[in-house]
Amino acid sequence: MGQAGAPAGAFVLDGKNGDRLFTWNSNALLTLASNAKLFTTGAVLDKRGPNGRIVTRVLSRGKMKGPGILHGNLFLRGAGDPTFGDAGYVQASFGGGGTVQTLAERLWKAGLREVRGAVIGDESKFDSLRGGPTSGYAASGYVGGPLSALAFDHGLDNGHFQTNPPQFAADQFAAALGATRIRVDGGTRTGEAPSGARALAKVRSLPMKQIVRIMDLPSDNWDAEELAKGIVGGGEQGTTSRGAQLIGFYANGLGFHPRLSDGSGLSHSDVATPRDVARFLQKVRKRREGKALHDALPTAGVDGTLAGRMTSGPASGRCHAKTGTLTGVSALSGYCKTLGGHTLVFSILMNGVSDLGRAHALQDDMAQAIAGYQGH
Incomplete structure (x- = not known):
């Protein structure tokens, strides 16, 4: 991870017991890019329910x-x-x-x-x-x-x-x-x-479980902003700022503290720590929105924004993760089913990126190592 330079951070934990397996600068507030959609996805599914409809x-x-x-x-x-x-x-x-x-x-x-x-x-x-x-x-x-x-x-x-x-x-x-x-x-x-x-x-x-998949597979910013505005209560008028605030309140209620100004992650001011992103993903696994959030994520080497990445090796077909890209930013966070039979949860947030291909290669190498983990 040191090759990623600074600022960058990562956190990996065991999805079953929450044990920390790897940490690097994991408490740094870093720009999320489209990893902000993870919080939007969870909040929308929590608000409307996986089978809810508009x-x-x-x-x-x-x-x-x-x-x-x-x-x-x-x-x-x-x-x-x-x-x-x-x-x-x-x-x-x-x-x-x-x-x-x-x-x-x-x-x-x-x-x-x-x-x-x-x-x-x-x-x-x-x-x-x-x-x-x-x-x-x-x-x-x-x-x-x-x-x-x-x-x-x-x-x-x-x-x-x-x-x-x-x-x-x-x-x-x-x-x-x-x-x-x-x-x-x-x-x-x-x-x-x-x-x-x-x-x-x-x-x-x-159903919302299908809509969030339509959003997350290609990382559709328009879908995310529409859903963020729509998260307001029945008597409120939907706005981007209010939607972002409510998504933040949802994450706060689970013990996490992203700072969001929109629902898509287009703003460089959308930030969180790798630790919070990974622990958020671990926590929602046990909630009603967990399965739909997991199933909305691209699969390495198979579909969405990961169709052309990790097309072989242990990560292929085993890692389900949200990508994120902005000028100077690259991110990858999600879940990997390991060769050892565990689900590991991870977040890799890279800021100050000048070479996107290199950033992807580092993330992919880390995901391959995570998926290849044989520990118990």
Whole structure:
């Protein structure tokens, strides 16, 4: 580990009994990069449950008159489902999830034939800031799309960022209604559903255990920021700062003290010690979020951001870990099933990195040594 230079640190422990097996500068506060997603993943799974789902609703205060005619507006209200969108995109990208087509079909089956009002996109569950602190809260290519509670197709429109996500979603929903032979008389716009509006239809996201895997395998920053905003309570508006605070509170409650300013790890101010990261991973193994967090991580030599690393040797197929990369930062933290039959938990955080390939090689060598451990 001394070859990594400074500042860098590492910590390895036995996942069964918590015994320390290796430590190097393990109490140093170091930038996490995407290892911050480990805390986001745990907090989201703890808040919503591994089988929890995010609900997107269609609401109205209008009244039904005549043969299926709604006199009033239809509100499409999002709650931060990062997998919501068009049926074709959702199926191709995620293998399923909530879509505007399903909402339209459910309204048709409920008897709706005409809307004498507008279709309105409601993103009020979150603030309207499109990015995180590293971009001044503007939409950013590093995030991967504009943030919105009414996220649609990952915030993309034919590969480009949507300029107005709730308007885009409203337009797509109106088109789906039209394709289902439901007439909309009042066009589309954005706004907030009034109090007292009742739900006419809803769709649920994939289970959270699948969504966090969709996030963690490729290390999707946009997914992480959407989920961080959505971690707030039912009566709160989601913001990046509040989401980061609640993720921190979750970790604090388990005895760990990361300092976070976003959910993705894009900020260099997202820091923790290697000891805290590893002990956090060890502790969550025994909690309800533990299996889903473990299963969300890339597997060495198999998939995600580790598909091309450690393709042979004892680590291949045995180590499941979260990568992290920023300018000057490289990280790898997770679990290895050893040749000796133990699960070892580790965190390697490297700051001041000038050669990313060398950093990866050092991390991979350490993971191979961890996986090859024969101790008892």
